[in-house]
Amino acid sequence: MKNRKITEKAVTITAAIGSVLIMVAVIANTYWASRQAISSTNQAVSAVSAFYLESMADRHARTITNLINNNFDYMEKAVRVIDEDDIESQDELRDAIGRMKTLLSLNRFALVDEDNIVYTQYTTYTGGSRHAFLADETLDDRVISTVFRYGSSKELCLAIPIDVKIMGKQFKACFVQIDINDIVNLLAFDDEESTHFALYSANGGNISQTELGPLIGTGNIFDATEGNVSGQKWDSFRNDFANEERGTLTFTINGIVDTIYYEPVPDTGWELVVMIRESVIQDQIQEISEKSLATNRRQIFSLLVIASVFSGIIFYMLRRSARERLDEEKENSKAFKSMANTDSMTGVRNKHAYMEAEAQYNSRIREGSVDNLALVVCDINGLKYVNDTKGHAAGDQLIKDASALICDMFSHGSVFRTGGDEFVVLLQDKGYDTREEVINAFNRKVEENISKNEVVVSIGYSTLQPEDEQLHDIFERADHLMYDRKKELKSMGARTREFDEEQS
Amino acid sequence: MSQKKNNIFRKFLILVISLVVALASSGYSADTGTAAEDSESAVDFEHSLDDYVPAKKKYNFYFTYKIVHPWWDAVALGMEDAQKKYLEKGIVITYEYMAPDAASYEDQIKRLSEAEKGDYDVIGVDVADEEKISAVLDEMVDAGYKVMTFSSSDASADCKRIAYVGNTHNYQDGADLTQALCEKLEYKGKVGILVGSYGAPCHEDRAKGAKDTIAKYPNMEIAAVEYDMDSIDKAHELAVKMLKDNPDIAGFVCCNMSNPVGTARAVTELGSKAVIVGMDHDQEALRYLRDGVIYCLGVQDCYSIGFDTIQVAVKIADGNLPGDLFPDKTDESTTIIYQEDAAPMLEVLYGDVSQ
Incomplete structure (x- = not known):
């Protein structure tokens, strides 16, 4: 597989595309989450609404049942009290009835004698x-009935059989009649105008005359819903009313979907129907949706800001890291290069550096672009002797001393260590111009060192001649001269390996 | 709130209808047909007491009427409304409102006799038999009792009773209903007449109005005249007999509340095409009207009769006589309603739940 070089531009583009994709993904995810939130909210609201309707219907139905039971209890008590009174006239009976009616808050409380x-x-x-309920000669049990009075007012009639004698007459029944409007007011007390409710008879007629929302109104609920639900649902709805069952019905009128919950009121034959006001649900949904949307907008905005800042930081860090790595690479490269061209012992350039320099000089010589160039070949005298007699540490120190001497003396030249005890100095410009003085001073110094038993270096030098084709031509001439000098120094008492070996 | 609005709306309708009626009777309106609004104006449930200030804080009355029957239950509701309104003013009104299970002048005389023993400010009578009861009433007045008549039947014209509140145009009601029937039958054919109780002035007057109207048209004849004694079952039985005896009977005139119900049952049962006209607001009769079995019904304003009866009784109890405070006869209206008026009338009187 071919490895391609990853450029900074490629990294930047990749990072930019990645960031955009991440942001798109984040926004899409947030949008999806907001849609899910709205959907969940709607479902929750529907569930809560259904629960609310069911709870309200149940509470209303129980309120009516309690009202009925309370009235039955009150009637029993009232009859007991009246029976215990020694009533002798109609006026006394009327007073007693009035007293009981007031004390027990009974509506239209009445007694019935055996002649009806x-x-x-x-x-x-x-x-x-x-x-x-007086149609039958005797009353055997409690009676709950709806009375449709002339004048269209409706009342709930509760009657109980009694067996008391008042003014010498046998009384057979006692009853109260509760105006449906009073029941409606009782039910509407905790309604807070947030729901519609109405009481219906088994045939769908509105008994309470309360408006079940603007769509159904006060009319017959079967007539209002017929055609707005499937025939099967409508039949089931009617059957539920006939059989005093509870249930729900969802219908659509004029494009508006509404749900009602109906609950039978025990023993009355009534169905209590509740429907939450549409505006309440809408307001609730709208409020929750708006809150949800606002939260999502804030989330999206925050995510965008965070993503942008984060992307910026990543870009900055990537660039900085890349630059640092680049700089490091450069430094490493330099160091490696330096290490490759430097003699680790002396710190001067090594043979590899000399070869590079030689190649460059050869090229320039061939081009004829080099005017003045001198090459000095240096060789340390007595290194082997020192190594053999004083150890390699002393030998190494001798090399370092030699290098230091060469570098000090040829301060305007390029010094290379080309072998164990060999150095080459290239002189150009000022170094070239001052070569004679420097070489003479060097030689004097070396000669002085012989007697001091310090470092002795034999040198020979040559300059570039017109016939020279390469640096090595100069080197060879300088090398011969160096050997001549070595012999000369030997003669002055300096140690040399070559000549020592020749002597031995 | 909704009920209050309905009441205001109803009053407004009554006002509008009254104006329309006034305009029609003065010749401004060319429309003599029966409007659906008749059902709204036939009975006035919105009453308030007049400006009369009663002299006492407590009154006790005795009322007796012809027969235990829903028609008088409607009158009773108007009376109770007035009683409550007096109570709101701090005036306590107590009363007895009694009748036998079957119409009987003997029973009525007996009840009046018992009432004389009670401590009543006024004794009110719905005359069961004009001839028999008027004399009794005269004796009571002579004895110092304050006696009035009310609801469907007044005493004889020369009776000493103090005042009458109720239908004063029974003859005309019978005539108007029969006229509608004759028009429908295109002034030809046999007609059966059902009446209520023998001697009951309201029933007899309506029957007389019916007979006189039919007599105007040579191609019409009366097939039979029968009395159901205010019993629906009896009315049904009589109507069946009339239809069987006269299969070509073209119509029925029903003079009381039970007549049209029994007759409609018979017509439906036998599949007859006979046209029925009748009286009053019985719920079953209204349903027959809605369904087209009955052609038209004369609806009396029972509620107003009851309400005004109490108001007049209070004034009589205070020693007032007919004049500026109240007339000798307080007339209450009768409205003829047709099929299109039946549903709203059922709504007004009984609520849609019963339809």
């Missing part, structure tokens, strides 16, 4: 045709 004569606080009347 009804006694109330203010009137006494023949009631056979007026009260349906």
Whole structure:
């Protein structure tokens, strides 16, 4: 597989595309999450609404049941009290009925004698045709019935059989009639105008005359919903009313979907229907949705800001890291190069450096671009002797001393260590111009060192001649001269390996 | 709130209808047909007491009427409304409102006799038999009792009773219903007449109005006249008999509340095409009207009869006589309604739940 070089531009583009993709992914994810949140909210609101409706219907139905039971209990108590009174006249009976009515907060409280004569606080009347529960000669059990009075007002009639004698007459029943409007007011007390409710008879007629929302109104609920739900659902709805069952019905009128919950009111034959006001649900959904959307917008904005800042930081860090790595690479390269061209012992350039320099000089010589060039070949005298007699540490020190001497003396030249005891100095410009003085001074110094038993270096030098084709030509001439000098120094008492070996 | 609005709306409708009626009767309106609004104006449930200030804080009355029957239950509701409104003013009104299970002048005389023993400010009578009861009432007045008549039947014209509140145009009601029937039958054919109780002035007057109207048209004849004694079952039985005896009977005039119900049942049962006109607001009769079995019904304003009866009784109890405070006869209206008026009338009287 071919390795391609990754450029900074490629990294930048990749990072930019990556950042955009991440941001798109984040925004898409947030959008999806917000949609999910809205959907979940709607479901939750529907569930809560259904629960709310069911709870309200149940509470309302229980309120009516409690009202009925309380009235039955009150009637029993009232009859007991009246029976215990020694009532002898109709006026006394009326007073007693009025007293009980007030004490127990009973509506239209009345007693009925065996001739179906009804006694109330203010009137006494023949009631056979007026009260349906009197159609039977005897009353065996409690009766709960809905009375549709002339004038369209409706009342809930609760009657109980009694067996008391008052004024010498046998009384057979006692009853109260509660105006449906009073029941409606009772139910509406905790309604807070947030829901619609209405009481219906088994045939769908609105008993309470309360408006079940603007769509159904106060009309017959079967008529209002017919055609707005499937025939099967509508039939089931009607059957539930007929069989005093509870349930829900969702219908659409004029494009608006509404759900009602219906709950039978025990023993009355009524169905209590509740429907939360549409505006309440809408307001709740809208409020929750707006909050959710606002939160999501803030989230998106925050994520964008964070992603942008984070991307910027990553870019900055990447660039900085890349630059640092580049600089490090350069430094390493330099160091490696330096290490490759430097003699580790003396610190001067090594043979590899000399060869590079030689190649460059050869090229320039061939081009004829070099005017003045001198080459000095240096060789340390007595290195082997020192190594053999004083050890390699002393030998190394001798090499270092030699190098230091050469570098000090040829301060304007390029010094290379080309072998164990060999150095080459290239002189150009000022070094070239001052070569004679420097070489003479060097030689004098070396000669002085012989007697001091310090470092002795034999040198020979040559300059570039017109016929020279390469640096080595100069080297060879300088090398011969160096050997001549070595012999000369030997003669002065300096140690040399070559000549020592020749002697031995 | 909603009920209050309905009440205001109802009052407004009554006002509008009254104006329309006034305009029609003065010749401004060419439309003599029956509007659906008739059902709204036939019965006035919105009453308030007049400006009369009662002299006492407590009154006790005795009322007796012909028969235990839903028609008088409607009158009773108007009376109770007035009683409550007096109570709101701090005036306590107590009363008895009694009737026998079957119409009987003997029973009525007996009840009046018992009432004389009670401590009543006024005794009110719905006359069961004009001839028999009027004399009794005269004796009571002579004895110092304050006696009035009310609801469907007044006493005889020369009776000494103090005042009458109720239908004063029973003859005309019978005539108007029969006229509608004759028009429908295109002034030809046999007609059966059902009446309520023998001697009951309201029933007899309506029957007389019906007979006189039919007599105007040579191609019409009365097939039979029968009395159901205010019993639906009896009315049904009589109507079946009439239809069987006269299969070509073209129509029925029903003079009381039970007549049209029994007759409609018979017509439906036998599949007859006979046209029925009748009286009053019985719920079953209204349903027959809605369904087209009954052609038209004369609806009396029972509620107003009851309300005004109490108001007049209070004034009589205070020693007032007919004049500026109240007339000798307080007339209450009768409205003829047709099929298109049945549903709203059922709504007004009984609520849609019963439809």
